[in-house]
Amino acid sequence: MTERPTLAVGLMSGTSLDGMDAALVRFSGPTRAELLGFVQLPYSKDYRSRLSAAITRGTTRELALLHDAIAEWAVEATAEVLAQAHVRASDLDLIAFHGQTIWHEPPIVTWQLGEPARLAEAFGVRVVSGFRGRDLAAGGQGAPLVPIADVLLFGSDHPRALLNLGGMANVTWVARRAVTEGAFAFDTGPGMAVIDDLARLIDPALPYDVDGRLGATGSVNEALLAELLADEYFTAVPPKSTGRERFGSDYAAALLRRAGPADAVATAVALTTASVAAAMSRWMPDTADLLVSGGGRHHPAVMAGLEARLGARVRVRRFDEVFFSGDAKEAVAFALLGYLTIHGQPGNLPSATGARGPRVLGVVTPA
Ligand SMILES: Nc1ncnc2c1ncn2[C@@H]1O[C@H](COP(=O)(O)OP(=O)(O)O)[C@@H](O)[C@H]1O
Ligand SMILES: [Mg+2]
Numbered sequence: 388m389t390e391r392p393t394l395a396v397g398l399m400s401g402t403s404l405d406g407m408d409a410a411l412v413r414f415s416g417p418t419r420a421e422l423l424g425f426v427q428l429p430y431s432k433d434y435r436s437r438l439s440a441a442i443t444r445g446t447t448r449e450l451a452l453l454h455d456a457i458a459e460w461a462v463e464a465t466a467e468v469l470a471q472a473h474v475r476a477s478d479l480d481l482i483a484f485h486g487q488t489i490w491h492e493p494p495i496v497t498w499q500l501g502e503p504a505r506l507a508e509a510f511g512v513r514v515v516s517g518f519r520g521r522d523l524a525a526g527g528q529g530a531p532l533v534p535i536a537d538v539l540l541f542g543s544d545h546p547r548a549l550l551n552l553g554g555m556a557n558v559t560w561v562a563r564r565a566v567t568e569g570a571f572a573f574d575t576g577p578g579m580a581v582i583d584d585l586a587r588l589i590d591p592a593l594p595y596d597v598d599g600r601l602g603a604t605g606s607v608n609e610a611l612l613a614e615l616l617a618d619e620y621f622t623a624v625p626p627k628s629t630g631r632e633r634f635g636s637d638y639a640a641a642l643l644r645r646a647g648p649a650d651a652v653a654t655a656v657a658l659t660t661a662s663v664a665a666a667m668s669r670w671m672p673d674t675a676d677l678l679v680s681g682g683g684r685h686h687p688a689v690m691a692g693l694e695a696r697l698g699a700r701v702r703v704r705r706f707d708e709v710f711f712s713g714d715a716k717e718a719v720a721f722a723l724l725g726y727l728t729i730h731g732q733p734g735n736l737p738s739a740t741g742a743r744g745p746r747v748l749g750v751v752t753p754a
Contacts, residue, residue, distance in 0.1 A: 392413050392414065392415050393413070393414040393415075393480045393481070393726055393729075394411070394412075394413055394414075394423075394474065394478055394479050394480050395411075395412050395413075395414060395479070395480060395481050395482070395483060395722040395723075395725055395726050396409055396410065396411050396412075396465050396468060396469070396479060396481075396482045396483065396512075396722065397409070397410045397412060397483045397485075397718040397719055397720065397721035397722025397723070397724075397725065398461050398464060398465065398482065398483065398484045398485060398718065398721065399485050399717045399718040399720075399721050400457070400460070400485065400486075400487050401488075401553040401554050401717060402488060402553060402554025402555055402580055402630055402631055403553055403554040403579055403580065403583060403595075403682060404430065404435050404438050404439055404442075404487075404554070405427075405429060405430065405435075405594065405595070405682065406427050406428050406429040406430045407427075407428045407430070407460045407461060407463075407464040408425070408426070408427050408428075408464070408714065408715065408717065408718040409424075409425070409426050409428070409461075409464035409465055409467065409468040409718060410422060410424070410425050410468065410715050410718035410719045410721075410722055411423045411424035411425070411468045411469065411471075411472050411474060411722075412719055412722040412723070412726075414722075414723070414726050417539050417723070417726065417727060417730070417732065418539045418540065418564070418565050420540050420719060420722070420723060422711045422715060422719060423472045423474065424468045424469075424471045424472030424474070425468065425711075425712060425714070425715040425718065426464055426467045426468045426471060427714060428460060428463060428464045428467065429594075430460070432594075434456070434460075435594075437449075437453070438453065438487065439636070441453055441489070442489055442490070442631060442635075443635070443636065443637075445489075450489065450500065453487070453489070453500050454500045454501060454502050455502055455505070457486060457487045457500050457501035457502075458484075458501045458502040458503070458504075458505035458506065459505065461484055461501060461505070461506055462505055462506060462509045462510075465482060465506065465509075465510060466509075476510040476511060476512060477511070479510065479512045480512075480513075480729070481512060481513050481514070481515055481725050481726070481729055482506050482507075482510065482512050482513070482514045482515070482725070483514075483515045483516075483518075483721045483722050483724055483725025483726075483728075483749075484501060484503050484506055484514055484515070484516040484721075485499060485501075485516075485518060485721050486499030486500055486501030486503075486516060486517075487499060487500050487501055488630065490632070491529070491530065491628070491629075491630035491631075491632060492632060493523060493527070493528040493529055493530070493628060494523065494526065494527075494528065494741075496523070497519045497520070497523055497528075497529040497530065499516075499517065499518075499519065501516070503515075503516040503517075503750070503752040504752055506752075507752045507753065507754060511754050512754050513729070513751055513752060513753050513754045514751070514752040515724070515725035515728045515729065515749040515750070515751055515752075516749060516750055516752065517749050517750040518532055518721070518724055518728075518734065518748045518749045519532065519748075520750075521735075521746045521747070521748050521749070522735040522740045522742045522746055522748060525735075525742040525743045525744065525746050526741065526742055526743045527626075527735060527737065527740030527741045527742030527743075528626060528627065528628040528740045528741055529628070529740065530557075530574065530628035530740065531557045531559075531572050531573070531574060531628060531739055531740070532720070532721075532724060532734065532735060532739075532740070532748070533551060533557065533559070533572075533716070533717055533720040534559040534570065534571075534572035534736045534739040535567075535720070535723065535724065535727070535734055535735070535736050536716070536719065536720035536723045536724075537549045537559040537561055537570070537572070537720075538559070538561050538564070538565065538566065538567050538570045538736065539564075539565055539723065540564075540719070540720075540723065541561070541564075541678070541706075541709075541710060541716075542561035542562075542563055542564030542565065542566070542570075543561070543563070543564055543676065544563060544564065545563075545675075545676065546560070546561065546562050546563075546672065546674050546675075546676070547560075547561050547674065547676045547677075547678065548560050548561075548667065548671060548674040548676065548677045548678075549561065549677070549678050549679075549680065549706070550663060550677060550678070550679045550680070550681075550693075551578070551679075551680045551681040551716065551717065552578040552579060552659070552679060552680070552681040552682065552683025552684060552686075552689065553578050553579065553681040553682060553683070553717065554577075554578055554579055554580035554583070554630075554631065555574050555576070555577060555578050555580065555628075555629055555630060555634070556574065556575045556576060556577065556578035556659060556662070556663055556681075556683070557572060557573065557574045557575065557578075557628075558572060558573065558575055558663065558666065558667060558671070559571070559572035559739070560572065560671050560672065560674065567736060570736060570738060570739075571625065571626070571736070571738040571739055572625075572626075572736065572738070572739035573625035573626050573627050573628065573666070573670075573739065574627060574628040574629045575621075575662050575663045575666040575667075576618075576620055576621055576629060576634065576658070576659070576662040576663075576666070577629075577634035577638075577655075577658060577659055577662070578659055578681065578683050579595065579659070579681075579682060579683045579686070579689075580631055580634055580635060580639075581634055581635075581638055581639050581642065581655045581658065581659070582595065582596050582602070582652060582655045582656060582659065582686070582689075583595040583596070584635065584636045584638075584639035584640075585601070585639045585642065585643055585648075585651050585652050585655055586601055586652065588636075588639060588640060588643055589601060589643070589648045589651075589652070595682075596652055596686065598685070598686075598687065599656075599686045599687040599688045599689070601648070601649065601652040602649070602652035602653045602655075602656045602686075602688045603687075603688060604649040605646075605647075605648070605649025605650040605651070605652055605653035605654075606649075606650060606653055607650070607653050607654050607656075607657040608645075608646045608650050608651075608653075608654045611642075611645060611646055611654055612654050612657050612658060612661065615642075615654075615658050616658070616661060616662065616665070620633060621662055621665065621666070624670075625670055626738065626739055626740055626741035627741075628740075639651075639655070642654065642655060653688070656686070656688045656689055656692055657692060659683070659689060659692075660689060660692030660693045660695075660696050661692075661696060663693060663696075664693065664696035664697050667697065673700065674701065675700060675701060675702055676701075676702055676704075677697065677701050677702065677703050677704070678704055678705070678706045678708075678709060678710075678713075679693070679703060679704070679705055679706060679713065680705075680706035680707075680713035680714075680716040680717075681713060681714070681716070681717070682714065684705050684706070684713055690703070724748060724749070725749070727747075727748070728747055728748055728749045728751065729751070731747055732747065733745030733746050733747055733748070734746075734747070734748040734749070735748060
């Protein structure tokens with residue numbers, strides 16, 4: 388691979404539907420990345436409701452209009468991160484655009500909206516998008532795709548687990564930095580999506596359970612928790628991935644009906660932490676080092692629950708303590724995926740997605 392540094396923007400908008408994240412990254416090879424800038428462009432309340440409604444029951448026209456609107460948010464986020472870092476678009480080598488997942492039903496289909504041509508035209512830079520399709524075509528789940536970054540960028544000289552708490556929660560196990568052998572990953576189940584949906588059902592003015600205030604007033608309904616944990620997703624053997632189709636607004640509404648507001652949030656928090664802890668003890672080698680990234684690490688009860696359930700043997704740290712803001716990790720991972728694609732290198736980890744083999748991911752829209 389080239390030694391000349393490569394400047395890339397990675398754009399990520401996850402299942403939390405909270406906003407568009409943009410990371411500006413300088414790569415000096417696939418294992419050396421430097422974060423030069425990061426912005427989170429929060430979605431307006433209107434746009435988020437539109438997105439959320441379209442995901443569950445959008446008309447063809449609504450989905451088509453979103454295909455354009457998502458690209459517009461991506462253009463804005465890219466312009467902001469470039470301005471923040473005082474970097475010109477003409478110095479960029481690529482933009483990696485995840486798009487917004489509108490439907491995730493592996494192994495049949497996973498579908499991300501967002502027109503890449505809008506970015507190519509706005510900045511005169513090639514755009515890599517459509518990352519998940521090839522892995523799916525190769526028999527994989529198309530997800531999770533962040534694990535290659537966990538291996539190449541965020542591993543250590545000892546075994547390390549990395550947990551990302553976005554809308555869904557996923558965990559990667561890395562034996563040693565830059566060594567793909569033995570590394571694996573999967574979605575453990577819901578991360579913050581159910582908690583978010585509950586918060587919005589309880590108080591439509593809330594974007595999510597800000598600083599864990601709602602959950603703090605309730606207690607865990609243990610009988611209900613045990614029932615939820617019996618869901619076949621949690622017992623299914625990895626590799627596996629999930630989304631809002633299973634753990635989304637309908638799921639949250641049913642939980643709210645059964646537990647009442649405060650207890651429902653506390654129970655959803657316990658569902659996330661208990662399913663992560665159970666998945667780790669069931670399928671991962673004992674690992675003393677866990678780094679937590681994603682918005683869920685801002686939720687005090689989620690972090691406290693994780694520490695309590697993982698026990699004293701695991702040192703739980705925020706990703707930020709070792710690298711950079713844990714909010715930026717996924718956008719950096721997509722910048723890496725774009726970098727790998729333009730260098731003809733595979734981006735999927737078959738032990739994470741279940742694909743038949745490593746594949747070069749994505750579609751390139753020329754500058
Ligand atoms: N201050 C906070 N208090 C509680 N939860 C928070 C806070 N900040 C962020 N979050 C949680 O993090 C989520 C966003 O996480 P993120 O990593 O962006 O997920 P995704 O990748 O799915 O977009 C929010 O929806 C919310 O659940
Ligand atoms: Mg987000």
